[in-house]
Amino acid sequence: MAHADREIVENALSPDVVKEIWTGSYDKVLPVTIAGFEISAILPVVLYMFRFGHRRGAGDFLATYGPASGTPAQKRRQTTADRIAAKLAETDELTGFDGDVEKAVLGDLMLCSCLENVRHRLGRDQPVQRVAPTHYLASWIDLPYNVTNLRYVPEMIVAMLTNRRTGDYVTQTQETDLTRFPVLNRYEENPLFRAFGQGVNRRSGSSSDLASDCFDETDDTVGLDQLLTIRLAQQLQAAPQKVRPSKTQGADAHRISNQRPIAKAAGQRFSDDIRRFVRSYADSAPRHAFVDMLESCIAVGLTTILTSTVEILFHWEATGKVTEVDDQHPAALFVDCSGGADRRLRLRAEQSADDLMRRLERVPVILMTLRLLDCEARSRPRIRSQQVATRPYAGEWLNLLGDLHHDRHPEAPYVALLIEDKAEKLANRVADDHDDMAIMLRDDRDDAPHPVCRLAGGLMTLMGRQPREDLTRLVDSSLAVGRPNGLAVKRTTTRGSGPGTRRRRDVRALVFTDSVLDYLVHLHMLPGPKGGTDANIVSFLAFLRDDYGLHVDTEPPGVTISNEILGRNRAVLERRLRDLGLLIGVNDAERMKRLTPRFEIAGGD
Numbered sequence: 001m002a003h004a005d006r007e008i009v010e011n012a013l014s015p016d017v018v019k020e021i022w023t024g025s026y027d028k029v030l031p032v033t034i035a036g037f038e039i040s041a042i043l044p045v046v047l048y049m050f051r052f053g054h055r056r057g058a059g060d061f062l063a064t065y066g067p068a069s070g071t072p073a074q075k076r077r078q079t080t081a082d083r084i085a086a087k088l089a090e091t092d093e094l095t096g097f098d099g100d101v102e103k104a105v106l107g108d109l110m111l112c113s114c115l116e117n118v119r120h121r122l123g124r125d126q127p128v129q130r131v132a133p134t135h136y137l138a139s140w141i142d143l144p145y146n147v148t149n150l151r152y153v154p155e156m157i158v159a160m161l162t163n164r165r166t167g168d169y170v171t172q173t174q175e176t177d178l179t180r181f182p183v184l185n186r187y188e189e190n191p192l193f194r195a196f197g198q199g200v201n202r203r204s205g206s207s208s209d210l211a212s213d214c215f216d217e218t219d220d221t222v223g224l225d226q227l228l229t230i231r232l233a234q235q236l237q238a239a240p241q242k243v244r245p246s247k248t249q250g251a252d253a254h255r256i257s258n259q260r261p262i263a264k265a266a267g268q269r270f271s272d273d274i275r276r277f278v279r280s281y282a283d284s285a286p287r288h289a290f291v292d293m294l295e296s297c298i299a300v301g302l303t304t305i306l307t308s309t310v311e312i313l314f315h316w317e318a319t320g321k322v323t324e325v326d327d328q329h330p331a332a333l334f335v336d337c338s339g340g341a342d343r344r345l346r347l348r349a350e351q352s353a354d355d356l357m358r359r360l361e362r363v364p365v366i367l368m369t370l371r372l373l374d375c376e377a378r379s380r381p382r383i384r385s386q387q388v389a390t391r392p393y394a395g396e397w398l399n400l401l402g403d404l405h406h407d408r409h410p411e412a413p414y415v416a417l418l419i420e421d422k423a424e425k426l427a428n429r430v431a432d433d434h435d436d437m438a439i440m441l442r443d444d445r446d447d448a449p450h451p452v453c454r455l456a457g458g459l460m461t462l463m464g465r466q467p468r469e470d471l472t473r474l475v476d477s478s479l480a481v482g483r484p485n486g487l488a489v490k491r492t493t494t495r496g497s498g499p500g501t502r503r504r505r506d507v508r509a510l511v512f513t514d515s516v517l518d519y520l521v522h523l524h525m526l527p528g529p530k531g532g533t534d535a536n537i538v539s540f541l542a543f544l545r546d547d548y549g550l551h552v553d554t555e556p557p558g559v560t561i562s563n564e565i566l567g568r569n570r571a572v573l574e575r576r577l578r579d580l581g582l583l584i585g586v587n588d589a590e591r592m593k594r595l596t597p598r599f600e601i602a603g604g605d
Contacts, residue, residue: 005462012425021371021459024364024467028374028394030309031159031259033151036473039299039480040116041144043133043291045154047192048239051139052208053172053184054254055155059142059240076145081107081115081124084232093231113225114138114232133291135226136197137215137233142240151474152257153302158183159258159392160267161274168391170256180275184208191275195282195290198222199230211238223287260392263308265328269547270301276526277519284600285522293519296485300516302478303487304548307331310359313366320402322395330549331356332556335510337573340489345569349509352551352559353488357508360475364467368456373401376415383411405450420451426458437461481508485515510550512573514580518598520544521582525597537574537583537593 010018024034048056065084066075085107089097097106107124111117114134117126131141144150161181162170173182182190184207188197199219203212215230222230242254261267274297281290307330315323333356336342336349377383377400390397403409407416427441437458443449460467480486490508512520524543525535544550553570555561574593577583585593 005464008429009426009459009462012429013422017375017422020375021368022463023371024367024463024470026367026370026374027152027257027259028390028397029262029313029367029370030306031156031257031261032153032474033148034467034474035151035470036477037149037151037153038130038144039302039477039483039486040132040295041130041150042154042157042298043192043196043294044131044138044141044143045147045150046157047133047136047196048139049154049158049170049256050181050183050190050192051136051187051213052210052239052242053170053256054242055256056139056142056147056239057241057243057254058145059140060236060238061142062145064235072145077127079127081111081117081126081128084110084115084128085124087235088231091231091235093234109224110228110232114229115143131229131232132225133196133294134287135222135229136193136200137213138196138229140233140236140239141229147243151477155256156259156261157298158256159260160271163271164258165392167258169252170258191278191282195278198226210241213239226287258392259390259394261305261309262312262322262393262395262398263305263328264393264395265325266301266305266308266330270305273297273301273523277523280526280602281522281599283602289518289599292485292515293522295480296487296513296516296519297523299478299480299485299487300519300548304330306475306478307333307356307549310356310363313363314359316398316402317366317369320399320406320408322398322402331359332545332549332551333510334551334556334559334561335512335544335569337512337552337569337576339511339513340491340509342568342572344565345572346509348559348561348565349511350507352556353508353510355558357472357475360471361468363471365453365456365460367467368460369405369452370398370401372419372452372456372459373404373415376418377401377404377411379418380411380415405452416451419455423451423455423458426455430458430462434461476508479508479510484513486513487511487516512576514576517576517580517582521577521595522597522599525595526601535595537577537595540595541570 006018006022009022025032045056062072062075062079065087066079067083070078082103085097085103088094088106089103094106097103104124111124114132115128116130116132117123118129129144131138131143147154159170162179162183163181164170164179170183172184173179173186175185180191187193187207198221199216200213201216203214205212215234244253245251246253274294277297278294281293285293308328311331312323312328315321334349334352336345338345340346383400386400388397388400400409404412404415407413423441427438431438441454441458443454448454476488476490479488481488481490488508488510490506492504493507494502494504521540524540541552544552545554552573553566555566574583577595578585581598582595583593584596
């Protein structure tokens with residue numbers, strides 16, 4: 001049905017226009033593909049891009065560990081932990097795994113430490129799909145096979161961390177560049193490489209040589225999980241090639257876009273958080289705990305960026321202006337600190353999350369409005385001549401589109417006429433099958449919505465539920481729903497008023513997993529820009545609320561929660577913090593309940 005509807009729109013508006021607007025994404029607002037992704041697969045790709053300065057393409061993992069014959073899909077299905085273990089057992093680097101039992105043990109070790117099956121399935125006979133970021137050399141392993149499955153999230157993270165203030169692309173760091181996350185040149189100074197690159201040296205030659213990195217076999221600081229990753233990568237002999245040119249991106253397909261999310265404040269906070277956390281705990285925290293907390297850091301950061309972007313989009317729709325940086329805030333959400341064990345807390349957290357999910361229903365229409373205005377604005381010579389920058393931040397461009405939308409720009413009447421013409425053409429095409437839509441598109445009342453709003457609404461109706469479902473998947477992926485280091489859980493409920501009216505739907509609730517709590521406490525304990533930190537429970541709750549919109553003992557706007565439930569939620573949090581060894585109480589005074597990190601903080605940042 002959606003394909004037939006697209007043909008209708010193409011006949012009305014032209015294939016070139018539809019090619020630009022028939023999507024759910026808009027990279028000038030959020031430079032990712034709006035769809036689901038796997039958060040645990042992000043770090044290896046980020047490490048690769050920092051090391052080599054371009055996007056990762058295909059490598060030799062499938063050719064090395066997969067079967068010799070068959071289609072690529074067949075090879076992927078047959079590349080299992082059992083097959084990989086059998087291949088590794090034949091190498092000189094691993095000895096003592098010749099028997100079937102030993103190979104089974106080796107396969108189980110890899111699944112427990114560095115590899116993950118498709119859809120998180122169990123068993124050594126399932127195809128593998130992801131590699132864990134236990135060591136830098138995990139970046140040599142091209143899992144997932146197609147890097148676009150990560151929806152450009154690693155590219156966005158690299159752009160935010162590098163913080164290049166000019167240019168369309170992230171390029172090699174120069175000697176005079178001031179950045180805490182160098183790319184290619186001076187990559188040894190990159191905090192992430194320092195955290196994950198134990199025992200890695202570079203052979204003589206160019207730093208851009210994909211085979212120039214090697215592991216020092218005399219290094220005795222790596223753990224078993226890291227060593228297995230190293231052995232897997234060594235059989236590949238080189239890192240993957242860069243992305244090949246594509247029809248959509250041409251010869252620049254391998255380059256890392258310097259586009260950053262419009263939620264500038266949340267992006268800067270994420271960059272600061274990950275830098276401070278990695279520099280402070282990479283050496284003191286056990287590797288497994290550190291990786292879990294770092295993935296929780298990514299989940300918290302991406303969620304904050306996403307909800308901040310949603311708030312900015314609603315402000316833009318109402319005013320035509322992007323929210324000023326100092327006024328940008330994430331959506332306020334209530335967190336169930338019991339993790340679903342307390343029914344009353346769970347229901348309040350689900351109500352809070354439901355409010356956000358209902359608001360998200362409007363977001364695809366706003367994005368379509370922006371894409372339509374963007375398409376028309378770029379066709380106007382007087383607007384093109386202004387050369388408004390869109391990278392790294394597109395705030396000025398979105399403000400211009402807002403002026404067109406709210407009739408504050410000299411070109412606004414002409415753009416409105418062009419969009420009105422498109423709406424009329426589409427109305428003529430859909431009149432027979434979608435009479436109500438045709439009436440809405442032709443609405444000529446004095447108080448009728450702007451033509452771009454009517455056209456955007458009609459197009460989203462023709463696109464169906466897919467854009468909204470993709471946005472929901474993006475939210476779930478950012479929250480790492482149901483994962484041990486994630487921010488939310490999800491369950492399916494059945495509701496209805498009688499026979500035949502009951503329907504199933506998913507409800508979500510924000511929770512604090514142990515990994516997320518560990519990360520947030522250790523982050524809060526780090527000295528701020530002005531030095532020092534207030535380590536009591538009161539300041540910690542304010543930190544969660546003000547920086548990330550996570551409410552524990554206060555009710556978010558629009559959600560009514562009794563003081564008794566709020567107090568219970570806080571008591572549950574304090575008990576869990578004590579159980580994790582993160583809170584000590586000298587007495588019952590609130591400011592005498594002190595947070596304490598489990599791992600030593602590195603001196604200086």
